[in-house]
Amino acid sequence: MSDVVSLRLASQTEKSTTTQYRLLELPPDLCKLIESASSGVRLEIKGREGDDAVLCTENKTYALRSVNVSNSLHVTTGPEDSLGSGPGNSIFLNEGIHEIMEIVPTVPKLDRLRGILRGSEYGEEEWDNDMRNEESLDQEQRRYSRAELAQIIQASDVEFSNALKSSHILELDGIMRPLPLEQLSKILVYVFTSLISYGLPRKQIPASRLADILETEHEVPSAVTKQVMNWFGSVSDGIWDMDEIQSVRHVGLGLLRPHMHTPIGEDVLLTQWKTAVGDAFAHHVKLSLLRGEYLIQPNTVGRDQSPDVVYFSRSRLPIEPLQRFNELFLTRTRWKEVEMVAFLEDIAVDKKDCDRLLIKYARRSAEKDGTVYYTARAGYV
Amino acid sequence: MIIPVRLPSQVPSPTTPLHPILATIASNETAIIEFQGSIETEGEYSGESIASLDMSIPAKPTLRIGHHLLEGKIVSLPKPMAVLKTVPNPEEGASSPIAFDITAIIRKKIVFSKRPSPMVGYRFIDYSNVPIQTEHDKKTKDE
Numbered sequence: 001m002s003d004v005v006s007l008r009l010a011s012q013t014e015k016s017t018t019t020q021y022r023l024l025e026l027p028p029d030l031c032k033l034i035e036s037a038s039s040g041v042r043l044e045i046k047g048r049e050g051d052d053a054v055l056c057t058e059n060k061t062y063a064l065r066s067v068n069v070s071n072s073l074h075v076t077t078g079p080e081d082s083l084g085s086g087p088g089n090s091i092f093l094n095e096g097i098h099e100i101m102e103i104v105p106t107v108p109k110l111d112r113l114r115g116i117l118r119g120s121e122y123g124e125e126e127w128d129n130d131m132r133n134e135e136s137l138d139q140e141q142r143r144y145s146r147a148e149l150a151q152i153i154q155a156s157d158v159e160f161s162n163a164l165k166s167s168h169i170l171e172l173d174g175i176m177r178p179l180p181l182e183q184l185s186k187i188l189v190y191v192f193t194s195l196i197s198y199g200l201p202r203k204q205i206p207a208s209r210l211a212d213i214l215e216t217e218h219e220v221p222s223a224v225t226k227q228v229m230n231w232f233g234s235v236s237d238g239i240w241d242m243d244e245i246q247s248v249r250h251v252g253l254g255l256l257r258p259h260m261h262t263p264i265g266e267d268v269l270l271t272q273w274k275t276a277v278g279d280a281f282a283h284h285v286k287l288s289l290l291r292g293e294y295l296i297q298p299n300t301v302g303r304d305q306s307p308d309v310v311y312f313s314r315s316r317l318p319i320e321p322l323q324r325f326n327e328l329f330l331t332r333t334r335w336k337e338v339e340m341v342a343f344l345e346d347i348a349v350d351k352k353d354c355d356r357l358l359i360k361y362a363r364r365s366a367e368k369d370g371t372v373y374y375t376a377r378a379g380y381v
Numbered sequence: 382m383i384i385p386v387r388l389p390s391q392v393p394s395p396t397t398p399l400h401p402i403l404a405t406i407a408s409n410e411t412a413i414i415e416f417q418g419s420i421e422t423e424g425e426y427s428g429e430s431i432a433s434l435d436m437s438i439p440a441k442p443t444l445r446i447g448h449h450l451l452e453g454k455i456v457s458l459p460k461p462m463a464v465l466k467t468v469p470n471p472e473e474g475a476s477s478p479i480a481f482d483i484t485a486i487i488r489k490k491i492v493f494s495k496r497p498s499p500m501v502g503y504r505f506i507d508y509s510n511v512p513i514q515t516e517h518d519k520k521t522k523d524e
Binding site: 010021022034044049070072075077078079080 | 427
């Protein structure tokens with residue numbers, strides 16, 4: 001066969017039937033996934049119109065970026081229809097492409113979850129069965145099913161499911177309803193007290209029995225209790241393997257929550273907390289469980305009583321790094337490294353990313369004893 | 382909105398093969414050629430022959446367009462590139478009317494980045510059959 005071929009232009013009929021090609025640069029891990037995959041792997045591009053698009057595998061999210069190139073790239077193919085055997089003596093040039101898409105791993109965009117479901121919260125007044133009907137819901141509020149929500153939230157399926165669990169979003173009657181911290185905390189306290197009063201085994205809790213107790217004694221619908229149990233551990237064969245640490249943690253959070261502006265003494269908080277969970281679980285209680293949710297008032301450290309603590313949750317801070325750092329430095333001008341990192345972990349992909357954010361948005365200084373402090377960079381705050 | 386992206390294993394293979402001279406850079410019957418300029422046409426040129434690609438010296442692919450001769454080279458891409466083709470979404474009742482098929486993963490391309498050199502002794506002949514001799518050829522080829 002000749003080493004010379006004719007270069008032809010691929011047919012360019014109306015725009016709608018023109019074959020549109022785009023080029024996507026692949027990082028090695030994704031490339032391997034695509035090439036080695038059996039047909040099981042799923043890739044999707046998600047977003048609303050007006051969003052920056054993201055590409056999702058089943059468990060990772062990547063931001064899509066477009067890079068312009070001055071040269072023109074042409075996808076070259078064989079003839080469009082086989083007019084006989086073999087490729088003939090021609091190759092076909094499609095239209096020039098001046099843009100390459102790149103992908104960058106990113107934290108899933110879950111901040112929308114809170115805002116979109118505002119107004120759909122599951123409140124205590126609904127626990128009374130008589131009141132649980134459609135009219136009690138605010139009719140103007142848009143309701144979302146799980147599938148509808150998945151269309152809007154820019155995250156992979158696994159990250160989305162994990163977010164629903166960690167944001168404590170109930171699925172009741174096909175609608176997604178967030179469970180506010182106050183109600184969740186109360187339910188957990190009921191769980192702890194019921195375990196003790198009914199002598200249920202700590203490590204192998206009978207799920208249905210516990211749900212019945214909560215329904216009869218505390219009017220918590222069993223559908224709610226069952227979902228809560230799945231958030232804090234796992235249920236299999238009717239037995240709940242409770243995640244004790246997370247459950248204890250959330251009781252503590254519920255107690256700390258009202259203290260956003262009025263501080264509470266650390267020892268007072270810990271005592272209340274231990275009482276709420278009962279002796280059997282009190283050994284889990286410690287302030288470090290609430291990392292990323294509290295601040296110690298600096299002017300109260302080192303005096304005779306224990307320091308004061310306020311509620312300050314990273315879940316309420318902006319997601320955009322610049323705004324988050326602004327918010328952090330408005331709260332305090334000077335931060336110890338360990339304290340600051342606790343409030344960055346949810347927006348950094350990994351430790352390296354966290355360090356990168358600190359370098360970019362803060363000024364580092366070290367004391368003689370080796371403690372590292374961060375202050376605002378001039379021009380940012 | 383969710384736009385599905387189908388992998389090469391999930392997509393029917395191209396029905397028509399690409400000419401074997403591009404075998405060194407092609408993948409799944411698709412290749413990428415890059416130009417510094419762009420191809421501008423006036424009028425309807427679908428399917429018309431516009432140039433002739435000569436790969437007889439594998440390291441020096443050349444392209445003849447009109448009176449010009451372009452020299453190119455084969456370049457490896459720093460990261461593999463997926464070729465996505467826009468297709469109508471095969472899923473019924475989906476949120477997005479379109480979907481993307483990944484038709485090939487490309488690792489090499491031909492780049493024509495040197496200035497075109499004019500060819501002396503040009504004659505209007507169908508490119509694909511007759512090799513055209515130029516001053517350049519007379520010095521280097523011995524055919």
